[in-house]
Amino acid sequence: MTDAPTDDQTVLPLKADSDVVRVRQLVRDVATAVRLSLVDQTKLVTAASELARNTLVYGGGGEARVRRLTQGTSVGVEVVFSDDGPGIADTDLALTDGWTSGNGLGLGLSGTRRLVDDFHLDTAPGAGTTVTIAKWRR
Amino acid sequence: MSPQPDHQWIDLLRENEDEVIAAWTAAAEASLAGRMTGSDLANDIREIYNGLLAGEGAETDIRSSVYDGLRALLNDLGRTRARQGFSPTEAATSIFALKQVVLDLLGRRGDLAAYRAFANLSIIVDDLGLYMLETYANARETVIAQQAETLLELSTPVVKLWDNIVALPLVGTLDSARTQVVMEALLQALVDTGSEHAIIDITGVPAVDTQVAQHLLKTVQAARLLGAECIVSGIRPQIAQTVVALGIEFGDIHTKANLSDAMLLAMRRSGLDIVGRS
Amino acid sequence: MERIPILRIGEMLLVSIQVDLQDHTALMLQDDLSNRIVETGAKGVLIDISALEIVDSFIGRMISTTAAVSRVLDAETVVVGMQPAVAITLVELGLTLSGVRTALDVDRGLRMLRDSVEFPVVERGVTPDDGRAD
Incomplete structure (x- = not known):
């Protein structure tokens, strides 16, 4: 994903509850601009909402970066969530259906992964967490 | 400056223009098995011939600008042949036939020195043939992509059976991409028709x-x-058996053997009964 | 601070969510609803989410919890008007909101509530229509 030519990216802070709503709106705007289908838009925005909340609740706040992707003839949207929180020790476990560290329903990461085309989790204990997701236009 | 000996093929073609074109057209026509009129084909062949001679025999790279016209022509022909449903062999034979024609010409003359010129011509003709095949393949791919898209749209006819009841008759293999389209179409129809x-x-x-x-x-x-x-x-019975054999959980999905049983169930659920006239 | 209004229609409560829900707004609605059910003795709750562009796991959980809490307080909850794209996304996410009743629109939702709430009172003594059940 890093080798894809980049357009301007927008950075939003994730410090409070209302920032989650702001991230959702920005992702929706960019997804509409690259003409994702309504269902794909909804999936991407929902995934962004889940991850934004994770960043806020488990990562103690951080930021979200949203940008358009262009690769050959395909276009898409990428969202990167990063925090300096405690990180995740066992990523395999974290991506298993039904697992949760908080009081959620245990659908967080595994469910979110099913909503997007690309999903990348970069984390280590004490080193914070970065999650990169992307959805491409069909 | 006199032409290099290597380029003698151009003279060979010029000297025998009418004969070459006639024989070339005949060879191409035979391979296209009467699916194109002779006059259309003769026009195509003459245009290729003129385009080939535009290089004056000095240029062997078909990407050179002297062959611009020729490449445009082949682009066009490749696309047309693909859409007309000719096979790749049939499409390329209209080009490759020239080699046989010239070879026959040389054979009758018994001019051994000219074979070297033929080898040079051969290289160009091969390149031209391949070039045309490339555009042919591209055109085919475009057609296939368009058809796939059309099929995707065609394959989701949601029909209203009755007030409050819609049906989705699925035909063909279900993959993820298709299922998403089907699912969206069905759900949208439920909302739109209030079913x-x-x-x-x-x-x-x-x-x-x-x-x-x-x-x-x-x-x-x-x-x-x-x-x-x-x-x-x-x-169908086989499907019921596979479902059980694979241990697939259909959960609490209601299943019926045929559409009319399903229709009856749906009508009863919406509070309707079918009553026969006695 | 935003608050979602709760309307009372006879024995029902109607909630129409028209804004992009923040998490604490959703939690507040959950509290408000249980309070109003007790205050009004409502027998049914209708939640219209036709204007919601997304329902994520947090909002999904709020809906499930509200339905469960209402049931304990003897009120039925019906969620109406979910957008197809939202439904597809929820299923993909792994949330099926089991235990939550749904209807296509407010009209049908109200009818559904009336049927389940009024039936035991109004139609007592009348034989249920057994022949219609599947």
């Missing part, structure tokens, strides 16, 4: 594996979230 019952008929689905069952289950669950119930009908 609380959907019948998914899978009579035309050749096989049901774990993945297809998963897709059906998801559709049923999504419909429930909207406030509608689905019935799956058209389950």
Whole structure:
């Protein structure tokens, strides 16, 4: 994903509850601009909402970066969530259906992964967490 | 400056223009098996011939600008042949036939020195043939992509069976991309028509594996979230057996053997009874 | 601070969510609803989410919890008007909101509530229509 030519990216802070709503709106705007289908838009925005909340609740706040992707003839949207929180020790476990560290329903990461085309989790204990997701236009 | 000996093929063609074109057209016509009129073909061949001579025999790279006209012509021909449904061999033979024609010409003359010139011509003709095949293949791919898209749209006819009841007759293999389109079409139809019952008929689905069952289950669950119930009908005996053998959980999806049973169930659920006139 | 209004229609409560829900707004609605059910003795709750562009796991959980809490307080909850794209996404996410009743629109939702709430009172003594059940 890093080798894809980049357009301007927008950075939003994730410090409070209302920032989650702001991230959702920005992702929706960019997804509409690259003409994702309504269902794909909804999936991407929902995934962004889940991850934004994770960043806020488990990562103690951080930021979200949203940008358009262009690769050959395909276009898409990428969202990167990063925090300096405690990180995740066992990523395999974290991506298993039904697992949760908080009081959620245990659908967080595994469910979110099913909503997007690309999903990348970069984390280590004490080193914070970065999650990169992307959805491409069909 | 006199032409290099290597380029003598151009003289060979010029000296025998009418004969070459006639024989070339005949050879191409034979391979196209009467599916093109002789005069159309003769025009095409003459244009290729003129384009080839535009290089004066000095240029062997067909990407050179002197061959611009020729390449445009081949682009056009390649596309046309692909759309007309000719095979790649048939399409390329119209070019390669020139070699046989010239070879025959040389054979009759018995001019051994000219064979070297022929070898040079041969290289160019091969390149031209390949170039045309490339555009042919591109055109085919475009056609295939268009057809795939059309099929995707065609394959989701959601029909209203009765007030409150819609049906989705599925035909063909279900993959993820298609299922998403199908699912969206069905759910949208439920909302648009305000129907609380959907019948998914899978009579035309050749096989049901774990993945297809998963897709059906998801559709049923999504419909429930909207406030509608689905019935799956058209389950053939073999499919019922595979479903059981694979241990697929159909969960609480209502299934019926055929569309009319499903229709009856949907009508009863919406409070209707069918009464025969006595 | 935003608050979602709760309307009372006879024995029902109607909630129409028209804004992009923040998490604490959703939690507040959950509290408000249980309070109003007790205050009004409502027998049914209708939640219209037709204007919601997304329902993520948090909002999904709020809906499930509200339905469960209402049931304990002897009120039925019906969620109406979910968008197809939202339903597809929820299922993909792994949330099926089991235990939550749904209807296509407010009209049908109201009818559904009336049927389940009024039936035991109004139609007592009348034989249920057995022949119609599947």
